Amino acid sequence: MSPNIGKWVSITVLTISSAVARDLSSYRVFRLGMDLHAVEKQAEMKTSEAKMIHQRPAVIQDLEWRPRRFPGPAPESDPVTDILFRFYNGQLFRIIVNYDRYKTEGMTADDMIDAISATYGHAATPAVEILFPGAYSEKVKVIARWEDAEYSLNLVRSPYQTSFALFAVSKQLDTLAQSAAIEAKRLDEQEAPQREADLQKKLGDDNRAQQEKARMANKPGFRP
Numbered sequence: 533m534s535p536n537i538g539k540w541v542s543i544t545v546l547t548i549s550s551a552v553a554r555d556l557s558s559y560r561v562f563r564l565g566m567d568l569h570a571v572e573k574q575a576e577m578k579t580s581e582a583k584m585i586h587q588r589p590a591v592i593q594d595l596e597w598r599p600r601r602f603p604g605p606a607p608e609s610d611p612v613t614d615i616l617f618r619f620y621n622g623q624l625f626r627i628i629v630n631y632d633r634y635k636t637e638g639m640t641a642d643d644m645i646d647a648i649s650a651t652y653g654h655a656a657t658p659a660v661e662i663l664f665p666g667a668y669s670e671k672v673k674v675i676a677r678w679e680d681a682e683y684s685l686n687l688v689r690s691p692y693q694t695s696f697a698l699f700a701v702s703k704q705l706d707t708l709a710q711s712a713a714i715e716a717k718r719l720d721e722q723e724a725p726q727r728e729a730d731l732q733k734k735l736g737d738d739n740r741a742q743q744e745k746a747r748m749a750n751k752p753g754f755r756p
Contacts, residue, residue, distance in 0.1 A: 554653040556680055556682075556700070562574060562627060568619050582594065583595070586713060589712055589719075592709060593619045594617070594618055595618075596614055610632075611631050612630070615629050620708055627701075628665060629697060629699075633695035641675045648678070648685075648698065649678075655687075656678075657674075662674060664690065675689065682702065682703055682704065683701065684701045685700050
């Protein structure tokens with residue numbers, strides 16, 4: 533083999549290896565863009581376990597998984613505490629991985645970056661923040677980011693425990709989901725007065741029906 537051909541082969545192998553290492557669309561057996569039923573099947577979960585977040589103008593759902601039911605490493609050795617899957621019209625667009633504080637205890641940010649880079653390639657360290665989903669949706673600093681035109685993985689520290697979390701996002705679906713969430717909030721606020729009026733009417737109707745039922749039960753047998 534000539535030196536030039538050998539060099540070309542080496543470059544090709546490195547390029548292929550790099551491309552494989554930088555497949556940012558997947559986390560373990562889960563791939564961004566896969567449908568809800570496929571995720572449930574891989575995680576051995578039931579459809580009924582998906583939580584509805586919004587129903588219009590798009591369906592946004594959450595599905596939470598814990599390692600004890602995961603088809604992979606044993607729970608005692610798996611560093612993952614839980615994973616939150618979020619779906620836009622049935623398509624997976626966000627994977628939020630929370631790591632166990634005890635199984636990452638003592639590990640530095642560089643340790644985490646090195647471990648994750650072994651799968652996803654070189655990481656960037658942008659000076660940006662992202663919202664961490666939860667009761668208060670707090671902003672957290674991005675420690676490292678693995679990114680291409682379609683997908684983004686972000687390593688952060690959890691604001692709720694002394695551990696790390698990894699966000700995997702489909703950029704296209706995430707943009708659509710964010711727009712849908714904004715519109716859902718607008719519709720909710722617009723329709724809030726009518727919903728309150730309908731609720732008060734229902735409560736009034738229910739109370740009157742209950743009073744009439746009690747009246748029909750008590751009136752015939754009442755003796756002063």
